[in-house]
Amino acid sequence: MRGEAPVLALSGGVGGAKLVRGLANVLAEGRLHVACNTGDDFEHLGLLICPDFDTVIYTLSGLVHSGQGWGRADETWQVLGEVAKLGGPSWFRLGDRDIALHLLRRQALDNGMSLEDVATLLCDRLGLTCSVFPASNERVRTLVHSDDGILSFQEYFVRDQCKPKTQAITFDVDTAAKPAVKLNALLTASDNLAAIIFCPSNPYLSLDPILAVPTLRQRISASRCPRIAVSPIIGGSAIKGPTAKIMTELEIPVNPLSYARHLDGLIDALVIDHRDADYVAELEADGLQVFCEHIIMSNEDDKLRLAKTVMRIAEGM
Amino acid sequence: MRGEAPVLALSGGVGGAKLVRGLANVLAEGRLHVACNTGDDFEHLGLLICPDFDTVIYTLSGLVHSGQGWGRADETWQVLGEVAKLGGPSWFRLGDRDIALHLLRRQALDNGMSLEDVATLLCDRLGLTCSVFPASNERVRTLVHSDDGILSFQEYFVRDQCKPKTQAITFDVDTAAKPAVKLNALLTASDNLAAIIFCPSNPYLSLDPILAVPTLRQRISASRCPRIAVSPIIGGSAIKGPTAKIMTELEIPVNPLSYARHLDGLIDALVIDHRDADYVAELEADGLQVFCEHIIMSNEDDKLRLAKTVMRIAEGM
Numbered sequence: 001m002r003g004e005a006p007v008l009a010l011s012g013g014v015g016g017a018k019l020v021r022g023l024a025n026v027l028a029e030g031r032l033h034v035a036c037n038t039g040d041d042f043e044h045l046g047l048l049i050c051p052d053f054d055t056v057i058y059t060l061s062g063l064v065h066s067g068q069g070w071g072r073a074d075e076t077w078q079v080l081g082e083v084a085k086l087g088g089p090s091w092f093r094l095g096d097r098d099i100a101l102h103l104l105r106r107q108a109l110d111n112g113m114s115l116e117d118v119a120t121l122l123c124d125r126l127g128l129t130c131s132v133f134p135a136s137n138e139r140v141r142t143l144v145h146s147d148d149g150i151l152s153f154q155e156y157f158v159r160d161q162c163k164p165k166t167q168a169i170t171f172d173v174d175t176a177a178k179p180a181v182k183l184n185a186l187l188t189a190s191d192n193l194a195a196i197i198f199c200p201s202n203p204y205l206s207l208d209p210i211l212a213v214p215t216l217r218q219r220i221s222a223s224r225c226p227r228i229a230v231s232p233i234i235g236g237s238a239i240k241g242p243t244a245k246i247m248t249e250l251e252i253p254v255n256p257l258s259y260a261r262h263l264d265g266l267i268d269a270l271v272i273d274h275r276d277a278d279y280v281a282e283l284e285a286d287g288l289q290v291f292c293e294h295i296i297m298s299n300e301d302d303k304l305r306l307a308k309t310v311m312r313i314a315e316g317m
Numbered sequence: 318m319r320g321e322a323p324v325l326a327l328s329g330g331v332g333g334a335k336l337v338r339g340l341a342n343v344l345a346e347g348r349l350h351v352a353c354n355t356g357d358d359f360e361h362l363g364l365l366i367c368p369d370f371d372t373v374i375y376t377l378s379g380l381v382h383s384g385q386g387w388g389r390a391d392e393t394w395q396v397l398g399e400v401a402k403l404g405g406p407s408w409f410r411l412g413d414r415d416i417a418l419h420l421l422r423r424q425a426l427d428n429g430m431s432l433e434d435v436a437t438l439l440c441d442r443l444g445l446t447c448s449v450f451p452a453s454n455e456r457v458r459t460l461v462h463s464d465d466g467i468l469s470f471q472e473y474f475v476r477d478q479c480k481p482k483t484q485a486i487t488f489d490v491d492t493a494a495k496p497a498v499k500l501n502a503l504l505t506a507s508d509n510l511a512a513i514i515f516c517p518s519n520p521y522l523s524l525d526p527i528l529a530v531p532t533l534r535q536r537i538s539a540s541r542c543p544r545i546a547v548s549p550i551i552g553g554s555a556i557k558g559p560t561a562k563i564m565t566e567l568e569i570p571v572n573p574l575s576y577a578r579h580l581d582g583l584i585d586a587l588v589i590d591h592r593d594a595d596y597v598a599e600l601e602a603d604g605l606q607v608f609c610e611h612i613i614m615s616n617e618d619d620k621l622r623l624a625k626t627v628m629r630i631a632e633g634m
Contacts, residue, residue, distance in 0.1 A: 012484055014423070043427065044424075045420040045421070045423070045424050046363075046420050046421075046422075046423025046424040046426070046427050047363070047420070047423075051363070076393075076395045078393045078395055078396075078413035078414065078417075079395075079413045079414075079416050079417045079420070080417075081416045081417075081419060082413065082414040082417030082418070083421065086442045086443075087419060087442050088417070088420070088421045088424070096395035096396045096413055096592075097395065097396075097399040099404060099416065100395050100396045100397075100398075100399030100400045100402075100403060100405070101399070101421075103362040103363050103400060103405070103416075104362070104363075104400065104403055104405045104563075105363075105365070106362070106363025106364075106406070106423075107361075107362050107363040109363070110360065110566075111364050125403045126402050132454060185445075288449060304575065
């Protein structure tokens with residue numbers, strides 16, 4: 001039964017995590033599987049930082065700092081303060097509670113666990129009932145080619161505050177990279193999926209690194225399950241993050257049409273905001289089913305409603 | 318000139334660190350070099366913990382928690398509290414400020430630095446003016462064979478609180494282990510050393526792992542500079558730690574004579590406490606110069622006075 005079939009969500013950080021939280025609350029326990037962008041991952045202070053994965057699990061567990069959308073609420077900063085005093089790097093804001101999770105990750109990786117098994121361990125420790133994992137266990141990292149040189153995503157985004165002008169985005173992909181075991185299993189039986197959902201995440205910085213995992217693009221392209229995207233662009237800008245700035249610098253019009261065409265062949269339906277209704281005709285001409293909704297998620301009700309909408313669309317396809 | 322010649326101290330943790338602090342204050346900047354026991358080192362929570370080295374540098378910098386003799390004063394415990402909540406191990410007490418230093422160490426090791434270069438970096442960050450380093454860059458770890466099986470030293474000492482009965486102590490020595498570069502250089506010119514000082518540290522758990530570094534025992538044995546030990550045993554017990562318990566379990570009498578004979582051929586002079594004066598005749602019969610002093614270091618004055626005594630003995634030899 002499709003109503004019990006698994007749902008695969010592809011997610012970046014803050015925006016994607018909000019829809020993931022809605023989906024987790026709408027879907028029966030065990031139905032939701034979330035493949036996270038690893039393009040932002042990086043080594044820092046001897047730790048492996050997985051910003052998007054962590055944002056998703058903190059959001060799902062309710063531990064997230066809701067004001068900023070990432071990191072933990074009730075956080076303290078003793079370690080980072082001392083790192084700074086010792087002359088170490090403090091530009092990446094790792095709170096004490098966040099560091100605790102990173103130490104567990106580091107220990108598990110040192111013990112030989114794969115990144116996705118570590119993900120399962122952390123989901124379990126946070127009491128999550130859905131499955132969240134990296135799109136790949138191997139290295140797939142985003143490189144921002146800018147007028148300041150080639151930067152890792154977090155150098156660009158956090159350290160340099162998106163100031164450098166983007167010239168191109170590429171991915172540093174391990175030659176052995178392949179989809180995570182869980183993702184591979186879901187895609188092998190992709191016709192049985194209730195839906196593949198592209199969460200509202202930056203197409204260039206969050207979805208593209210997932211699609212850069214070898215075979216993923218072709219397999220999603222060939223899948224016959226409902227494939228639904230929620231636009232991360234509303235009224236000519238992005239809700240959060242550098243999407244709009246980067247699109248402008250890459251000379252791409254900031255609208256849902258650019259977004260949809262970027263995912264050409266990968267999606268069947270697109271959910272856009274009411275205020276972008278002007279694009280419906282063109283999007284439909286591209287062969288997409290288009291749904292105009294209120295897609296800004298400012299509170300838990302918004303997340304739930306949008307998740308229900310997305311699942312209703314999937315069931316109707 | 319011997320008065321400007323380098324001094325090499327061999328040190329374990331708390332007790333050794335106290336004499337090291339005295340020596341650092343007595344000797345001109347740059348004269349003191351401290352080779353630390355690595356037998357207690359272990360991997361924990363993805364970090365490399367170097368208990369004796371850290372105790373020495375925290376003691377030298379004045380950051381140490383003087384009440385307990387290890388760790389930092391004004392410490393907080395946010396990370397460890399969260400580690401425990403996440404089901405991770407919290408038996409080894411790593412405070413937040415301490416974790417900051419461990420993250421810098423981990424980062425530097427990940428960047429390919431040797432353990433002794435990391436040591437130099439950390440000494441520099443703490444503003445130390447003497448040189449403190451591990452006896453070896455390679456793995457030399459203490460194994461406590463007990464009635465609970467084979468334990469790493471920290472498992473035995475901290476986790477199991479020295480409760481298991483010791484049957485034997487051995488060392489897990491990397492086949493490539495050799496003295497640290499700095500230590501090798503000092504020993505290559507050992508006749509130019511003003512002294513080699515065996516700080517008051519556990520002979521089985523702190524000095525033996527240093528001497529287990531291949532070639533060290535022979536080279537110290539062959540050295541013609543003054544070699545002076547300060548007894549860690551006073552009046553039939555040890556000031557701190559499991560020395561006395563282990564000696565009893567290994568059926569070794571707990572007195573300075575056992576200690577001196579354990580270091581047979583490696584030392585020329587021994588400083589013992591007044592209350593062990595009864596052993597002077599036997600120690601002298603073994604060919605040692607023996608000095609009875611007040612050797613408990615309860616405050617900064619005690620450390621300074623004992624350091625001055627040791628250096629005066631060295632200059633008189």
